[in-house]
Amino acid sequence: MGHAAAETSSFMTDFLLQSGGVAIIDGGLATELERYGADLNDPLWSAKCLLTSPHLIRAVHLDYLEAGADIIITASYQATIQGFEAKGFSSDESESLLRKSMEIACEARDIYHDRCREGSPDSNDDGRVLKQRPILVAASIGSYGAYLADGSEYSGNYGHAITLENLKDFHRRRVQILAESGADLIAFETVPNKVEAQAYVELLEEEDIKIPAWLSFNSKDGINVVSGDSLFDCASIAESCKNVVAVGINCTPPRFIHGLILSIKKVTTKPILIYPNSGESYDGKRKEWVQNTGISDKDFVSYVNKWCGIGAALVGGCCRTTPNTIRAIYRTLSSRSPAPSS
Numbered sequence: 001m002g003h004a005a006a007e008t009s010s011f012m013t014d015f016l017l018q019s020g021g022v023a024i025i026d027g028g029l030a031t032e033l034e035r036y037g038a039d040l041n042d043p044l045w046s047a048k049c050l051l052t053s054p055h056l057i058r059a060v061h062l063d064y065l066e067a068g069a070d071i072i073i074t075a076s077y078q079a080t081i082q083g084f085e086a087k088g089f090s091s092d093e094s095e096s097l098l099r100k101s102m103e104i105a106c107e108a109r110d111i112y113h114d115r116c117r118e119g120s121p122d123s124n125d126d127g128r129v130l131k132q133r134p135i136l137v138a139a140s141i142g143s144y145g146a147y148l149a150d151g152s153e154y155s156g157n158y159g160h161a162i163t164l165e166n167l168k169d170f171h172r173r174r175v176q177i178l179a180e181s182g183a184d185l186i187a188f189e190t191v192p193n194k195v196e197a198q199a200y201v202e203l204l205e206e207e208d209i210k211i212p213a214w215l216s217f218n219s220k221d222g223i224n225v226v227s228g229d230s231l232f233d234c235a236s237i238a239e240s241c242k243n244v245v246a247v248g249i250n251c252t253p254p255r256f257i258h259g260l261i262l263s264i265k266k267v268t269t270k271p272i273l274i275y276p277n278s279g280e281s282y283d284g285k286r287k288e289w290v291q292n293t294g295i296s297d298k299d300f301v302s303y304v305n306k307w308c309g310i311g312a313a314l315v316g317g318c319c320r321t322t323p324n325t326i327r328a329i330y331r332t333l334s335s336r337s338p339a340p341s342s
Contacts, residue, residue, distance in 0.1 A: 013271070070135055102181040139187065
C-alpha cells in the first residue's frame, strides 16, 4: 500500500503541473450524443450508446479533446451491471459493456494523439486544439441514484432500506472492473450523500484499488449536498482517503460554485475540481431540461477565472455544457497563464 499511496499522492499534483496549473475536464455527454442523433430515451441513458452507437461516444470524446480538454470521462455514469442485467444481458455481457466504455475513451485519446502528430498546430483556423499533452481517461461511476433512473441522485434520498453495506455491494464489481480496464483514475460523480461517499472510500481500501479516484458532490442550495448532508462531512470523508486525489463539485448550478469552493477549502488539502452544469434546471418528473434557465458560455467562462482565482484546480462542465463551453474555458485559461513550453 505504501508505495501505491506515495505514487497516488503526487499523481494529481504532477498532472496539474504538466497542465499549466489548471486542468480542463470535458463537458456534457448526453446532449452531445443526442445532437449526433443518438436516442437516449431509456433507463440506461447514455450507457445505451455503448451498445448501439459506440462510434458516437468516441466522436464526442474527440470533440472535447479538440476543444482543449485534458481529462475525458467515460460513458459509464449510468452503466451498472445491475442495470444491464435488468435489460436481459448476462453478467459477462454487462462487464464487457463497462470495459467497452473505457476502450472507446482510450481509442479517442489515441486518435487525438495521431491527429496532433499529423496536424500542424499553427493552422488553428477551425478552432481545433491540436496540442500534444498528457490526457487522462477518468472512469465514471454514477451514484446508486443514477442507476434507479428516477432522479434520486438529485435528492440523495435512498430511504432507510439502503445501508452502507448495500451500497458497497452494489458498486463493488463495477469499481473493480473499471479500475482494471486501463483507466487513469476513477471519477465518483454526483455523489448525493454521506453514506455513498463512505461506501466509495471503503471500497477503494477493501479492494486495494490501484488507481487514484476523485469524489465530486452535488448541491442544490450552495450549502449542503443534495441530500441535506453537510458538505463539510462529505468532503472530510474524501479528505481522509489516501487514494482520493481531488475533491469537488459537479452537476450544480454555476451560481453556487464560489461558496462551495470556499467550504471545501476549509476541509481539504487536495486539489479542488469543479464541473457545474449549465445552470439549467432539470424536471425529474418530465425527464427533460427546462428551457432557457441556463447561462451562456460567456457567463460560464467569466465564472471560471474567479473559481480558479480562489483555488479550483480542475474545471470543466457537466450536463448541458458543450465542446463550445470547454473551448471557451480553454481559451480563457490559456490567456490567463502562459502554459509551460514542452
